[in-house]
């Protein structure tokens with residue numbers, strides 16, 4: 001689907017971003033990675049090379065607009081073009097609402113929302129020169145429904161969905177589509193670091209499909225939205241969440257009933 005194209009994946013050093021980078025490489029794209037974690041990004045780079053694709057690895061913080069601009073320009077110089085941007089890098093810090101520090105609030109907005117904007121603006125400037133581009137933003141179900149103890153994260157991810165719509169309208173005339181994907185719970189280091197053992201046990205039971213998603217289940221939706229085949233789709237948010245958003249509070253009730261039935 002992506003033969004001859006170049007795809008930039010932020011946060012490609014591990015987790016969902018790594019799966020996305022490898023999936024897009026299997027579809028034929030050369031890959032660029034921006035990640036703060038150089039070791040992880042280089043490890044993904046070796047896997048991409050093993051698939052026979054070119055790779056550009058850059059260590060940078062997406063919340064630094066000057067660094068993002070310089071890095072995107074360097075990537076285009078190295079790989080010759082830019083067709084796809086996947087805004088995947090993100091951070092999550094769980095705290096009760098009354099205990100969220102101003103620094104934690106600001107950092108999550110800076111990385112998850114402002115970082116997505118800086119990368120999109122820098123990439124779109126390159127894509128617009130050739131009149132073609134695909135931007136895929138990784139939001140979260142926490143940006144669609146009200147999360148608990150995740151106000152900064154939820155607000156930043158809701159912001160990403162709003163930014164997706166706005167950018168879709170502003171960039172359509174340049175041949176660039178912009179869409180979002182909102183994963184439900186996917187077992188990665190981010191989630192294992194942020195969730196309690198109890199939440200890890202119970203949370204996946206609240207979707208219609210009662211399990212964690214896999215990184216590959218997110219990556220394959222990215223691959224479609226990153227491809228020329230998705231040409232008439234822009235400004236949408238696709239929940240890839242095992243039916244968690246569709247179920248809402250009803251699945252919590254079903255989970256309680258299942259638990260009660262199992263105990264009786």
Ligand SMILES: NC(=O)c1ccc[n+]([C@@H]2O[C@H](COP(=O)([O-])OP(=O)(O)OC[C@H]3O[C@@H](n4cnc5c(N)ncnc54)[C@H](O)[C@@H]3O)[C@@H](O)[C@H]2O)c1
Pocket residue numbers: 010011012013014015016017034035036037040060061062063088089090091092111115138139140141182183184185186187188189190191
């Ligand atoms: N895991 C889940 O259940 C889940 C659910 C919904 C949404 N998401 C979203 O998916 C994305 C990937 O999540 P993951 O679980 O793979 O996370 P992860 O923590 O395993 O990986 C995130 C990667 O992004 C990089 N990164 C973080 N901040 C950065 C910055 N400022 N600049 C550059 N790189 C940075 C990290 O070094 C890391 O390699 C995130 O946006 C996250 O919010 C994850």
